[in-house]
C-alpha cells in the first residue's frame with residue numbers, strides 16, 4: 506500500500522530527527538530542465554522525499570548579537586550537512602531497501618556537473634537537483650522573494666535534503682498559500698545587495714508557479730565569507746585571501762568552511778519579520794532583531 510509505506514517513511518524520518526518531511530511524485534518535475542531533473546541522478550525515480558532540518562534559532566541569534574559564530578558554523582552548517590542529514594537519509598534509504606526499493610540520498614552541498622557524460626546524450630556527473638525546489642514540490646513550503654525556501658514552521662530557518670526512490674509514495678499537496686508577503690526586509694538587510702525586488706524567476710511545479718527574485722551569488726559570496734570589515738569582527742589589517750585571519754583558519758579546519766554573514770538579511774531579517782508579523786506557526790520570547798542590526802563603525806582601527 507502506497508499510503509502505508511509513505512506513513513512509515515515519514516515516521517522513520519521524524520524519529521531520526523527530521524523537522525519536516527514531505528513527498529513529491531515524479532510528475533511534479535515535468536517542467537524541470539533535464540540537467541536538474543531527478544532522472545539526471547537516478548533514472549528510475551518515482552518519488553522524491555524532501556527532508557527539512559531546522560537551523561537552531563540561538564545560533565542565528567548570537568550572530569545577530571555580534572557575539573558568537575561557532576554555534577552556526579558547527580551546528581547549523583557542518584552538523585546538519587555532514588552528520589545529521591546523512592544519518593537521517595540513510596535510515597530512510599535502508600528502510601526502502603528492506604522493502605525491495607532502491608533509494609538515493611541527496612546530500613548538501615553539491616559538487617555539481619564536474620564530470621562528462623559516460624554515454625552519448627547522458628547527464629554530466631554529478632547531477633544536481635535544487636533541494637529548495639524539491640521542498641516546494643513536496644508541499645513543505647514555497648520560495649521567498651529572496652529565493653530561499655520558506656516553510657510555515659520556520660520561515661527561512663532550515664536546510665533541505667532529499668531521497669530519490671523508485672517507490673511510488675503518496676504525494677503531499679503543494680503549499681500554495683504564500684509565507685512571503687514581499688516585505689523586502691531580506692533585501693534591506695543584505696549588505697551585498699545580492700537580491701532583486703522583482704519576482705522575475707519562475708519555477709513551475711505541476712500546475713503551480715513559484716516565483717522568486719533574481720539572486721547574485723557573486724555579490725553574496727565575499728560578504729558571506731566575511732571579507733568586508735564592516736560585517737566581520739575577525740578580519741585584521743593584514744588579512745587577505747592568501748593570509749586569512751586565524752578565526753577563519755580555525756573554522757575551515759574545524760568545520761571545513763566559514764560562514765560570517767550568517768544570513769543577516771536573507772535569513773535573520775526575514776525570520777524577524779515573519780515571526781513579528783505572526784506569519785509563522787511559532788512565537789518566541791525574544792525577537793531575532795532588537796533595534797538596529799550592528800555594523801562595525803571603525804573597521805580595522
Ligand code: SF4
Nearest residue numbers: 649685688689691775
Ligand atoms: S524578508 Fe520578506 S520579502 Fe524577503 S523573503 Fe522574507 S517575507 Fe519575503
Ligand code: SF4
Nearest residue numbers: 695697725766770771
Ligand atoms: S548571506 Fe548575507 S550577503 Fe549573502 S544574500 Fe544573505 S544577507 Fe546577503
